[in-house]
Amino acid sequence: MSLRHAILGILSIQPMSGYDLKKVIDESVGHFWSADQSQVYRTLAGLVEDGLATRRTVVQEERPNLHLHSPTDLGLAELDRWLTSPLKTPPTRDPFLARLFFADRLPPEEIRGLLETRRREVGEQLAALEAIAVPAGSADDLGRVLRLATLSYGISQARAELDWLDDTRRRLERITS
Amino acid sequence: MSLRHAILGILSIQPMSGYDLKKVIDESVGHFWSADQSQVYRTLAGLVEDGLATRRTVVQEERPNLHLHSPTDLGLAELDRWLTSPLKTPPTRDPFLARLFFADRLPPEEIRGLLETRRREVGEQLAALEAIAVPAGSADDLGRVLRLATLSYGISQARAELDWLDDTRRRLERITS
DNA sequence: CACCCATATTGGACACCACATATATGTGCA
DNA sequence: TGCACATATATGTGGTGTCCAATATGGGTG
Missing domain, CATH: 1.10.287 (Helix Hairpins)
Structure with missing residues (x-):
């Protein structure tokens, strides 16, 4: 499960909502990573549940509320742990x-x-x-x-x-x- | 799901058991496709269930019985259909x-x-x-x-x-x- | 006015797959 | 005797992910 880590990495640069995250994933890291929209939200919920990120609700009057996510210290530690952990290359499947x-x-x-x-x-x-x-x-x-x-x-x-x-x-x- | 098709392709060259199939996958097509052993058996069962392959039991006295699988005409047709169907390239994920x-x-x-x-x-x-x-x-x-x-x-x-x-x-x- | 697009989140259903484990037995090595 | 290895098949469980659809609303275009 590396989507967690990719998301933590992006949030470490800039806190954002699930919606923004999906766009950033498509546009900036799309050449080496992709994610389904519903999976982004689910992963984000998992991160919050596990204490790796926090969610701050921004009330918008004319739009659905925005949930801004930021990594916690625990989340940043996990990100750094992942960056240096042994990497198991997934089998190619072409x-x-x-x-x-x-x-x-x-x-x-x-x-x-x-x-x-x-x-x-x-x-x-x-x-x-x-x-x-x-x-x-x-x-x-x-x-x-x-x-x-x-x-x-x-x-x-x-x-x-x-x-x-x-x-x-x-x-x-x-x-x- | 392309494992079905990869397996149909291999069986079209040579009928074999799940055990053999796993070895062939690892050795001959391993550089572009991989499969878990349990997945090979499950997929094989699925192919038989859907009428794309037949299973012939070879009784071995000193070993567990061998299940030799061959593609049916329907299976070969499905293989050829797949070979020419539009191919959706899976997103890279590195x-x-x-x-x-x-x-x-x-x-x-x-x-x-x-x-x-x-x-x-x-x-x-x-x-x-x-x-x-x-x-x-x-x-x-x-x-x-x-x-x-x-x-x-x-x-x-x-x-x-x-x-x-x-x-x-x-x-x-x-x-x- | 109707329609689609963008914003924003969520849930159900299902597919695929990996990992672990169970079963059964012969051979060969220490 | 004990252990590991090869042959051979199968299931349970859970994780990860896609697809589809629902909800809610503002703005722009035909």
Whole structure:
């Protein structure tokens, strides 16, 4: 369960509501983490229940009330504990590769279609990553450098995949022609 | 739920028991798919229940009975349907990047530690991929080419990540020195 | 006026999966 | 004798997550 920690991390930068959190997750950390809206609220409730965060209700007259969440000292300690705990890498599980593995059941043009669709998707993904703006800051701001690094990770993986797609397409053409 | 389809795919190549299936998954498709043992049996039971596979019991005197599973025509049809159905790419969810994103809470040497640990892991992963033997076959066997492609995917992604790790480490050293 | 969108939170149902544990037995090693 | 390991299947439990839908209201567009 790392959504707890991702949320604690975001709240440690800026206290916010579940609604804001969902938006920040989609926009700022969406390239390496995602969360369902209802899961955000449930996780937030769990954090409060476990004493890792506090909830402050802000009454809004024209809107539903806002629940601003902040990490407690316990929450920040848990965040730091997580940051240095041994990390168990989740097993890769890639439906695209799964299909490609069994794709010899398909006619060659369908296989080409699989690769072309993937090329389009990865291209779009790459464009999206390159469009993400990281707030300006001094070049030696550690936080900024780290956030840029997570972005460039995605970009370099996407580029490598495009190269691989070219290679693979070429190899397939050689044997299906 | 794609485990169903991965299992149907494997069974379409060779009927086998849940026990064998678990081994094949770990050894042959482990670089892009994994499955818990109990999940394999449950999924297999589900496939039989839904008429996508049949179970043939092979009585063994000195061992527990073997349940050999084969896909039915319906199962093969479902496999082919899945192979060409629109593929929804699951959101990436990378705990390592999540940590790196918030790692400015840590002292610089801990951040270096994160990167070094990752470097070792990716290096091991790369070595494991390069060690996987793909059964020999003619160079124009479509299935073989596709299976090699899924392997080379993992290899190219791992290499790109090693390059990125070098870059990132260099950038961090420049600002924390 | 009707409709959709944005704001904001919550709950039910269900899927999938991991972890632990149970059962049964043969082989080989110390 | 005892232990671990391989073969082989199955269940219980709980955690994490998605999908869908309900609720409430203001603002903008057709």
